[in-house]
Amino acid sequence: MSVREIPLFINGEKVRSSSDDWRDVVNPATQEVVARVPFATEAEVNTAVAVAKEAFKSWRKVSLAQRMRIMLRFQALVREHTEELAALITEEHGKTLPDAEGEVGRGLEVIEHACSITSLQLGEIAENAAGNVNVYSLQQPLGVGAGITAFNFPIMLPCFMFPLAIATGNTFVLKPSEQDPTSTMRLVELAHEAGIPPGVLNVVHGGPDVANQICDHPDIKALSFIGSTHVGTHIYDRAGAAGKRVQSMMGAKNHCVIMPDANRSQAIHNVIGSCFGAAGQRCMANSVVVLVGQAKEWLPEIIEHSKTMKVGPGTQRDADLGPLVSPQARNRVINLIESGVAEGATLALDGRDVSVDGYPEGNFVGPTIFTDVKPGMRVYDEEIFGPVMCVVCVDTLDDAIEFINANPNGNGTSIFTNSGWAARHYEADIDVGQVGINVPIPVPVAFFSFTGSRASKLGDLGPNGKQAIQFWTQTKTVTSRWFEPDNESAGVNTTISMK
Structure with missing residues (x-):
């Protein structure tokens, strides 16, 4: 070639x-x-x-x-x-x-x-x-x-x-x-x-x-x-x-809140696609999942569904995520995963050793999930730009809002809920530029402006x-003002015909 x-x-x-x-x-x-x-x-x-x-x-x-x-x-x-x-x-x-x-x-x-x-x-x-x-x-x-x-x-x-x-x-x-x-x-x-x-x-x-x-x-x-x-x-x-x-x-560190009253299958399907699609190389990826209350019981299902995602070259239409853009990008993601393990997060799903038949040199990383993630850990503080999900569990929606607003970034966020009150409360109090309600990637249509905020x-x-x-x-x-011409000085006829 x-x-x-x-x-x-x-x-x-x-x-x-x-x-x-x-x-x-x-x-x-x-x-x-x-x-x-x-x-x-x-x-x-x-x-x-x-x-x-x-x-x-x-x-x-x-x-x-x-x-x-x-x-x-x-x-x-x-x-x-x-x-x-x-x-x-x-x-x-x-x-x-x-x-x-x-x-x-x-x-x-x-x-x-x-x-x-x-x-x-x-x-x-x-x-x-x-x-x-x-x-x-x-x-x-x-x-x-x-x-x-x-x-x-x-x-x-x-x-x-x-x-x-x-x-x-x-x-x-x-x-x-x-x-x-x-x-x-x-x-x-x-x-x-x-x-x-x-x-x-x-x-x-x-x-x-x-x-x-x-x-x-x-x-x-x-x-x-x-x-x-x-x-x-x-x-x-x-x-x-x-x-x-x-x-x-x-940059971004986008959070997706899942309420226990959300449509379970839709929320899990959408948050997985948001986090791992494009191998996580999206500034709008919801890479932090915040499970509120009883929604924490959905974590095993999130992990099991993530395991089924197919990694392969982008030319394979049934692949769910392709390679990272470069070996350097892959190495950076691997380094961040290793830092998460070293700093005490729980590696619930490890995508570091994924292999793709016929593509031994590809920059592939599979879906990776951390639990027990806290601020101060590199996997939480830095934008990973790879297929890595950080899971945080909180008791209430207000706890979720407080947690997200404490993050310096404000690009995008989503909430999955069937409660109009919860959705309205979230959109009003969250300090993030772009909000999705039961929408996994809240990039607005082009006739609305892209409105990230803060860092x-x-x-x-x-x-x-x-x-x-x-x-x-x-x-x-x-600012304009026009005067009627002076007939004598202008030498013009200003008579207006009504015919």
């Missing part, structure tokens, strides 16, 4: 990087090198920003209707190429094909939302705010925007950024993850097939040096980041110090929904 070279995408064209620094892109199920990706040079990043800045001069004046029509064509092309995009995700990321197809669908939701730009980017007006004075606001694009995405959703995360940024009239420079860039590049190609003009959407690849250059570049006006808390905090601080508008969606998010405005429109535009307020 030939190894493809990943290009840069600048000014509407694929560009082979002149960089001397190229990295391997590896299939995580086989360790086969499937592609090579360049770390762009400083000059190449500057070129991408320069062409985006030049394209902004004309793109910002393109009508809302024309931008809408491009987004309509874009969503149709992505829908048409769903299987192709999913296969590319699976080859480089490792997630199962059904999971990858679901990711493409989630990205499509955002593009479809961008198709409504003709009604989303509206200002306001107050007629006669004062005598013969109108005051109105305009929602205008900022200029060049940029996005830095993580590896775990190479289609969905770029869609959280550039479709709405471009639809609102900005131009864009995207830096996808260097671990699985091919599906992102294909997405960008489809965007250009849909009619996005040259220079409006550009792609550079790289590591910390490229990310820092994006943070510092004076011609980039806004930056969206999705990734780890450590990197996200650095990005937010550095780009903010450079005067940019920044949104930084970061999971920096910046007032999140991706998607109304907040994204605000993030990618600036408000200009105009």
Whole structure:
């Protein structure tokens, strides 16, 4: 199999990087090198920003209707190429094909939302705010925007950024993850097939040096980041110090509360899927299960169901979870499991020694469950980003709320219950940005904003929904008053005909 070279995408064209620094892109199920990706040079990043800045001069004046029509064509092309995009995700990321197809669908939701730009980017007006004075606001694009995405959703995360940024009239420079860039590049190609003009959407690849250059570049006006808390905090601080508008969606430690009155089979099925799906490599995975009262008696059933999950390469459609993205990721997860044992948690299900026939080099870890977990243990304090569930038992719903609110992260949480009172009490008092009620992964639909909180998010405005429109535009307020011309000085006839 030939190894493809990943290009840069600048000014509407694929560009082979002149960089001397190229990295391997590896299939995580086989360790086969499937592609090579360049770390762009400083000059190449500057070129991408320069062409985006030049394209902004004309793109910002393109009508809302024309931008809408491009987004309509874009969503149709992505829908048409769903299987192709999913296969590319699976080859480089490792997630199962059904999971990858679901990711493409989630990205499509955002593009479809961008198709409504003709009604989303509206200002306001107050007629006669004062005598013969109108005051109105305009929602205008900022200029060049940029996005830095993580590896775990190479289609969905770029869609959280550039479709709405471009639809609102900005131009864009995207830096996808260097671990699985091919599906992102294909997405960008489809965007250009849909009619996005040259220079409006550009792609550079790289590591910390490229990310820092994006943070510092004076011609980039806004930056969206999705990734780890450590990197996200650095990005937010550095780009903010450079005067940019920044949104930084970061790490998580999501909790799922199971009440004893919940639908037992649905709660167990959903919490297992939430925790172990995508091999746990989701910022919205409910990796901590909080069993309230008599629900603790369901623990043996949770463990037994988890044992039945099939581990295999993502190309096997009956696999429940595929490999982790890299050997380094697997080693980190194994290290955290070992730390849980050393620190006194009970290892109720051990996935460290899972084997997959025909794939001896795969980065596989099976479903793993800890009980007797407490704050202060690394398996609780750190985002594991692997198929590891931590189980905590408490007596009451208020105990669960207090326990979760004491965690520094606030990305997402879920509760399973048949009590409307319990659900309402939970949603009101829990200090977490996104709440699911009998929903295992509480990512909102794309016309609502992604609203993580506390240590999971920096910046007032999140991706998607109304907040994204605000993030990618600036408000200009105009106060106007027009006087009737003086006939003698103006030399005009102001007589109004009533015919």
